Amino acid sequence: MAELTNVTEERVKNEVESLNQNNNMEEVRMTSAEVKMQAVEEARQNLMKAKSVLEANKDAEANIKKSAQVNVGKAETAYLEALKKVELPTSKVELWNESKNTNKQVVFTKEEKEIIIATSVYSMAVSKVNIECGKDLITNEKFDKVPLYITEATLFYNADIELKDLNGNIVPKGTPNVYVPVDTANGYWQWASYHEHNLNAIVKDDTKLIIENVRIKEFTSLQEFGKYRGVNNVLSRGFNGLEKAGNAALATQQEFFNKVFQKALELKANISVITKYYNLGKTLSLKVWNSAMLGVCETQLEEYDLTVGDTIIKTLTDMKISKDTIRHRYMIDAITQLANYAPNGGNKKIGLDETLSTIKTLNEDSIKIINKVKSDHVNAIYSEMLTQYLKNHGVIKEEQAA
Numbered sequence: 001m002a003e004l005t006n007v008t009e010e011r012v013k014n015e016v017e018s019l020n021q022n023n024n025m026e027e028v029r030m031t032s033a034e035v036k037m038q039a040v041e042e043a044r045q046n047l048m049k050a051k052s053v054l055e056a057n058k059d060a061e062a063n064i065k066k067s068a069q070v071n072v073g074k075a076e077t078a079y080l081e082a083l084k085k086v087e088l089p090t091s092k093v094e095l096w097n098e099s100k101n102t103n104k105q106v107v108f109t110k111e112e113k114e115i116i117i118a119t120s121v122y123s124m125a126v127s128k129v130n131i132e133c134g135k136d137l138i139t140n141e142k143f144d145k146v147p148l149y150i151t152e153a154t155l156f157y158n159a160d161i162e163l164k165d166l167n168g169n170i171v172p173k174g175t176p177n178v179y180v181p182v183d184t185a186n187g188y189w190q191w192a193s194y195h196e197h198n199l200n201a202i203v204k205d206d207t208k209l210i211i212e213n214v215r216i217k218e219f220t221s222l223q224e225f226g227k228y229r230g231v232n233n234v235l236s237r238g239f240n241g242l243e244k245a246g247n248a249a250l251a252t253q254q255e256f257f258n259k260v261f262q263k264a265l266e267l268k269a270n271i272s273v274i275t276k277y278y279n280l281g282k283t284l285s286l287k288v289w290n291s292a293m294l295g296v297c298e299t300q301l302e303e304y305d306l307t308v309g310d311t312i313i314k315t316l317t318d319m320k321i322s323k324d325t326i327r328h329r330y331m332i333d334a335i336t337q338l339a340n341y342a343p344n345g346g347n348k349k350i351g352l353d354e355t356l357s358t359i360k361t362l363n364e365d366s367i368k369i370i371n372k373v374k375s376d377h378v379n380a381i382y383s384e385m386l387t388q389y390l391k392n393h394g395v396i397k398e399e400q401a402a
Contacts, residue, residue: 047075118163134193153178226250230293241271248292269327278309281336330377
């Protein structure tokens with residue numbers, strides 16, 4: 001009988017655990033999008049309650065009314081933040097479709113459509129300052145609504161390039177009705193500003209703006225897309241270094257530019273610094289970059305051994321040189337200087353291989369100094385490495401170095 005009781009208790013325990021697991025699975029089944037939409041609705045309800053309290057106290061004492069107003073402001077901020085996390089937000093646009101094009105006449109038809117605007121690592125960045133300023137500009141009567149070009153996201157899906165919506169969420173591959181801006185410095189901030197303006201309109205219960213004069217542009221390949229952007233932006237100061245490198249990678253489909261772009265992205269480093277790692281300590285001229293933006297690659301770039309740059313960065317990483325040190329020019333400049341060092345005033349330089357061998361023998365104290373150097377960075381790093389080189393070759397002894 002005792003055994004039967006134990007079995008029954010065990011069964012009940014198992015059923016309770018199974019029920020709890022099922023409940024947990026139900027929670028897990030709520031997608032990220034559903035959770036975010038639930039947060040939006042809760043934020044909206046809280047804002048409505050805060051507004052009701054303010055309305056009920058509109059004739060109350062000043063301090064009570066002010067407290068209610070502060071609570072409305074907080075609720076609006078929370079509502080806006082919840083909206084900024086929503087997945088796949090749509091933008092209402094006025095598409096201009098070309099219906100007739102002759103030597104004397106071009107005719108467009110207009111249609112309103114809800115689309116998802118997406119960006120990639122190749123898209124132009126826009127600062128918060130420009131977004132805030134842009135919100136005022138897009139409602140200014142003098143604002144010229146020039147064409148805003150977009151292209152279908154399929155071009156990027158086919159290349160397995162990750163896309164994100166305007167709230168920063170990943171757009172699943174194959175999501176329909178997704179378009180990517182054909183970036184220009186003047187156009188990209190507009191998408192961000194319209195998006196921000198319309199989120200605020202939802203919070204304030206105002207009318208959302210329709211983005212006018214939007215036109216779809218078709219490209220046969222990402223390379224064509226890159227060349228188009230390059231031709232139309234090569235002389236624009238809207239492209240920063242990283243964006244220019246990304247476009248050069250697209251427009252040339254050349255490994256050198258792609259390697260520099262990807263590594264700069266990974267290390268959050270200046271393009272010129274990463275170029276030095278893969279270009280034997282030298283930068284590229286503006287002419288070379290401008291040509292690459294147009295899809296024209298300098299022939300000598302194809303001769304470079306890109307594994308050299310990877311080897312340098314891996315060696316530094318393995319030796320615990322900090323990422324922050326690697327991504328600044330001081331490290332590669334010091335490495336280049338040591339590689340060009342000629343012992344005894346001779347003409348033969350020690351070269352990169354010997355320099356890397358020297359780096360691999362640095363002790364913990366030298367690594368700490370290199371990572372924490374505060375001034376005269378290049379010379380300080382170079383001095384540590386040169387001293388190590390001289391010790392390795394018996395030119396100076398440990399006690400002399402100390």
